Amino acid sequence: MSRTSIVNIGLFLAVLVLAFFIAKHLVWDKPDTTDLSYRTPVYKLDAETVINFIQNEDSNNLKAEQVIEVEGVVKKITYLNNRITILLGADGKENAFVICDMESNQAEKVANVATKDTITLKGVFKGVLEDAIFLNCIISE
Structure with missing residues (x-):
């Protein structure tokens, strides 16, 4: 050669x-290419249970990268840096939240959600800082 x-x-x-x-x-x-609409969640929990897990440092059952469905009361919706974030809370727990960073294709559905609404979100659990963090969240039907 x-x-x-x-x-x-x-x-x-x-x-x-x-x-x-x-x-x-x-x-x-x-x-943002993670389509959770067809993925089955590992757990179906309410926001109070998730918050209790993180406050009691008993989040060992929740593993990073698991798809989890969380139901809770909307405490706040933010639209910072072209990202939609929903904070779910629980009664009596004013300092801890489930933070759900929403998929960009959920903007139309989020527009129909108001604070104090009870909704169910499905997302990828990423871990705990002061709050529970979920990414790629969608509103479950």
């Missing part, structure tokens, strides 16, 4: 590997 052929094969392989990594980064790793 000539030296030119080896260089051409090497360049072709380098371009192929680069294209793979670009496609992986731009398409497959996007957090």
Whole structure:
């Protein structure tokens, strides 16, 4: 094989590997591509139970990356940085929330939700800081 052929094969392989990594980064790793509408939740809990878990540091049953369905009373809806976030709370628990970062395709449904409404959200549990954090949330029907 000539030296030119080896260089051409090497360049072709380098371009192929680069294209793979670009496609992986731009398409497959996007957090908003998680469609939870067809995923079955691991748990169906109310917001008070989730808040009790985190306040009692007993959230060992809740594992990161699990799909969980949470029902609760809407305490606040925010629209910061083009993201919709719903905070679910429980009676008597004014300092702890279930924070649900909503999927962008849920904007129309969220427009019909008001504070003090009771709703059910399905999302990917990410962990606990002061509150329980859920991403890619959708409003369950």
